[in-house]
Amino acid sequence: MTRLGKSIVYAVVCAGLFMGGALLSVRHSGDTAPNVSTDPSIRVPPDRASGPPPAYEPPAPEDTPCLQPENVTRCIGRARARTGLMQLAGLQAERMRVRGSYAEDAAALGFRPESGMVLRMSGGPGGWTAEYHHTAGGVGCAVYDGDVGEPFTTAGGVLSQSPGAVACDDPLSVGR
Numbered sequence: 001m002t003r004l005g006k007s008i009v010y011a012v013v014c015a016g017l018f019m020g021g022a023l024l025s026v027r028h029s030g031d032t033a034p035n036v037s038t039d040p041s042i043r044v045p046p047d048r049a050s051g052p053p054p055a056y057e058p059p060a061p062e063d064t065p066c067l068q069p070e071n072v073t074r075c076i077g078r079a080r081a082r083t084g085l086m087q088l089a090g091l092q093a094e095r096m097r098v099r100g101s102y103a104e105d106a107a108a109l110g111f112r113p114e115s116g117m118v119l120r121m122s123g124g125p126g127g128w129t130a131e132y133h134h135t136a137g138g139v140g141c142a143v144y145d146g147d148v149g150e151p152f153t154t155a156g157g158v159l160s161q162s163p164g165a166v167a168c169d170d171p172l173s174v175g176r
Contacts, residue, residue, distance in 0.1 A: 065172050074171035077134025080117060081141040084132045085166045087111065088121075089143055092128055093164075101125035102146060120152060131155075141168035 066075035091109040092102050103109045104123045113119040113132070121130040131152035133140025144151035145163045153159045156169035 071172060074134075074137035074139045077116075077137030077139040078141070078168050078171040080114060081132045081134055081139065082166055082168050084111075084114065084117060084119070085130060085141050085143045088119075088130055088132070089145065089164060089166065092123075092145065096146075102128040104128075106130075122148070122152070124148075137171065139169045139171045141166050143167070 065071050088106060088109070088111050091111055095101070095103050095109060102123045102125060106112070106119055106121050111119075116135055117132060118135055119130060119132045122128065123130075127144065127146025127148040129142070129144035129148045129151040131140055131142040131154060133155055138155055140154040140156075142152045142154045142158065143160050143164065143166045151160060154167065154169045156173075158167045158169055160167040
């Protein structure tokens with residue numbers, strides 16, 4: 001088949017697909033959309049039928065302790081420590097899956113502590129443990145997995161209850 005012939009066949013196939021889509025579109029455009037004012041199954045409740053929606057009011061600081069100025073640093077520190085250890089645990093799990101052993105230090109995994117955070121880690125082929133804490137807030141988290149002699153605890157003495165579970169200090173009680 002010549003180049004022109006192939007181009008013609010391609011154009012006919014594309015035109016057919018386009019026309020088929022157009023016909024389906026026309027067929028569905030004749031369908032009527034449900035009418036909010038006449039269909040009782042989609043009526044707006046009377047108390048919401050007019051006016052703007054109620055304004056969003058954020059919770060008061062006394063209802064959310066982490067929003068109180070004296071707690072913000074510790075709450076952010078705990079969140080950063082927890083997130084960092086969860087990332088580290090994921091990297092260790094991947095290394096175990098690929099190589100059959102855990103890394104001895106975070107640098108071997110490509111993990112670097114964030115600014116304002118301190119990581120303490122110990123590992124071997126069969127297990128690892130780490131504690132990651134926020135220097136300004138004094139709040140931290142700890143995790144272990146595999147066979148470790150004595151898992152690290154947080155600065156507040158919290159110990160992970162099961163392998164792979166990240167345990168953290170309570171940011172509202174540490175540092176007071």
